[in-house]
Amino acid sequence: MAAVRSSGVDWTHYSGNAWIGCTEAGPGCSACYARAMMADRLRRVEWGPGKARLQVKGFAQKVRKANRESLKAGERRRFFINPHADLFDNEVPNNWRHEVFEIMKAAGTLDFILVTKRIGNAARMLPDDWGYGYTNAWLMATMVNQREVDRDMPKLERIPAIVKGLSIEPILGEIDLSAYLHLLDWVIIGGQSAQIGGAAPVKAEHRWVRKLIDQCLAAGVAVYFKQWGTGDGIRGGHLIDGAEIRQFPLRGIRRCLGCGCHDLHACISPAGNCHWSTETQCSVCQMRAMMAG
Template structure:
């Protein structure tokens, strides 16, 4: 939720909802009342099912950009309607992975992660946690001395950039003197009525004791609220009495009326909200050692996959050109669909890329010709624009220019390759504007059709395309057409080709039209 109503955070982020009560502080849980009572969801308890909240997943990224633009870090409570360290079986590991990935990728947000289950830190903190993420504050929630002594040591034993304590609802006196030096933030608050639950009063001295201890040790102290009970009489309040003496101890009101003043003062300190420095901006794009290790490992896999793409394309070319599929499949298209689950268009793209890759590989093997780079296209997107060029020497010249610009600082990308290709052959711009090759597949090198219909390249393209059609067994009498076009290729123009090309018999090219008989007149019935 953007601009949360919870006083000590700016936003709340719930990747999933639901929890199970574990101690007295959970008795009147506001989150259970909101989710199961008011919204009718079955997300609470051991028998409930935790619910993924897809609609919130993009929120942190938007808040991160807003914080970056403002120059000030922003606080995010994660998760206000769940416990991140809940070990319920319905919480999927991919949810947790996505959560920690989001935290890593939004470095200008300070995540406040509350739990009553610090015993699960070692189980559910991410593998690259190390000494703690720099933008995460682990906060343990406690309500009495018993829970404090059980949970706080587990918090302090866990490495973290920030460690905090949420003492809400405060249900008894707590001595934090043994832990205060290792804590970075303390939140205190009284309980408010939720649904049918009755809030329990908080003694003022309990809050004062924690406040004074924080002040003595210079620790940020945040007094959130009195809750439903206060010592101050207000109009419309409900009185509760000391049964023995009849003395009025507390007045019950709505928590907003009771406010958040402790001895007449506001206490809302916290260690967050720092300005974003140039160092922070630089660090946001730097990699931790575990991240760099993952980057190196996965980049090697990707590059190996790209090489495999070109090898597959070369193999497909052999299968297609030599019709090695013919014993089991009637056509190359059927082979691609039945064996590989690919369209013929997709297979031809791989073939195109492999042919270009092979051409440039010969160039790269000669260091002088490659400009000293010896680098080949890394993927199909970089190879395909080169296939638009008609001649091998054009492709090599284009790739050499691409590498030179990359050496001078340009990004080696498909966009750069396409830009250079269009500079070498400006006529391709006209073809692009006409929207040719609507299916996104470029013609295989050697089968390109020149836009000038009378050029030899036009006829060459037709011949090669007809050969492909013959391999796919989709045309008849293809051999006759190829023979005629091979003769026509010797002529400088199509007009001359028509004069020199042998004529095909009409029987081979046209279906004779049967003679039209005279209509028969049918006499009317008598």
Template sequence: MADKSLIEWTDATWNPITGCTLVDDGCRHCYAAHLITSWPAIGNHPSREGLARKNAAGESKFTGEVRFNEQWLDQPLRWKKPRRIFVCAHGDLFHPEVPDEWIDKVFAVMALAPQHTFQVLTKRPERAREYLMGLTCDGARRLNVARMAGHLFGDEADAKASNRHWPMSNVWMLTSVSDQASANERIPQLLACPAAVRGISAEPLLGPVDLTLDGLVCLPCPASLDGLRMDTDTGAYECCSRCDYTGVGSEWGIDWVICGGESGPHARPMHPDWARSLRDQCVAAGVPFLFKQWGEWAADQIGPEDARSTRYPPGHVEFLKIGKKRAGRKLDGVEWSQFPEVAE
């Protein structure tokens, strides 16, 4: 947990749940697993001890165990000054081993802290979609969360949570992508999540990503066709009026894009053209763009003489390993730090 965070797109981190499992190549050098195995003050804490180990190649990997840290559950309720809060920075709220009851508790706290903006980043948006929709697309999940708030904090908390609009305006849903394959798989699931803001974290960016996703179709309601309405002219089913999937406005349904290269001892370089493409797509669509970092590697014109170099792709661009701080976070000389705005 941290009341103040150095992560460029948030103000604080909140870790009621810790632990995770590798999902794809973007997880190979997970920063959170690296922190647990490399920093005794973090890795020896009861909330994280034993959750990650180094393999024979020196890479830090989560074990798959997840842990509920109830002692930190009410932390945002004690922070009075509004903050952007990264939820489960050292885990995934929607990991398959996390029971719905734990998620209900996290959402209950978020419902009771409307002064904060909660940034929920997951690599499992399909689970997020199923959870947020509940069983019937009729607000059942909202009522479960309100009941949990009452169970944890009393009847007044139940009433306060019950009065929150669903989806809650202070809860942003984001998913991680690292290349086109992960974007194609996760973005449709994200778009089917009821959320005030839907965002993409393209970090570590390991390949080019086209966010228009040509041929994308809306996913059906998980309840059944009873939760959809039919267009009488085309016969196609659309989302029912009880669900608000409009976000805060982009033709993609994506409201924010974060882009960044990989950091850490095993970091892979990010081609500048991949980052430029995401920036240009966002500018054209009017979507806020935040360039988080180059990571360990930077383009050749920035590096010192003693930096280690590599070519990626071969013969195209030379990269110099100069470290995250020296590489910085300017893209073509500009620092991009845009955020979405949400009307209450």
């Protein structure tokens, strides 16, 4: 990871909360680090249904600063939104969400990573101008076992997004992705870590992780193995069979929403983003559409 990283999360350069607070949404929340830190340790909010979420002043400034830094450096950088909340939380007023989308649209040098355990809410909570997906928004759904994958991948499939991903954090069992790999650009895998007040962590098994990595590598899907979780060392390390597997969806290249190829470049320069950064279809699809029309 580049030295610019200002987030505790390994796979992003920046992270920031538009609000804090959430409610557990499934087995993947059983040792929630956000709750452990923000509710149990720092007591900034109460956690759970009916508890007020806390809007964070300074979120917009943080995004703008990250955007300026990225532009100055001449590279796209990743920004993880809401590490201590869920963007598609039912208990958050829609105008809070819409403020976030407006802030995202104004920060074209950042790729925003939206991770949710509530992918079923996304279709009705996305803004009206989402269209094929904002060109700088990566939509990641968290699923932690085969039951959730089979239940939620069809929901992720129905939502357009320039980059679509699956976060298997924490991994709670053996998962077979073979029926879904064609839908994915990125898979993040991580073992569960113990949290004060949380349930006993599930230890990620080598064969679970190995199988997912091998499936992704064979299919050409970028895969990022973040950590073993509770085990040896603070987070259990992140090597598997002596190797570091930490890939990203191709830098500056995005999925064409016409044919699914990854031939949409999005170069930036101090003068601004290139023509293609706001397009959603590759040149071949655009040409076909012109000839057909």
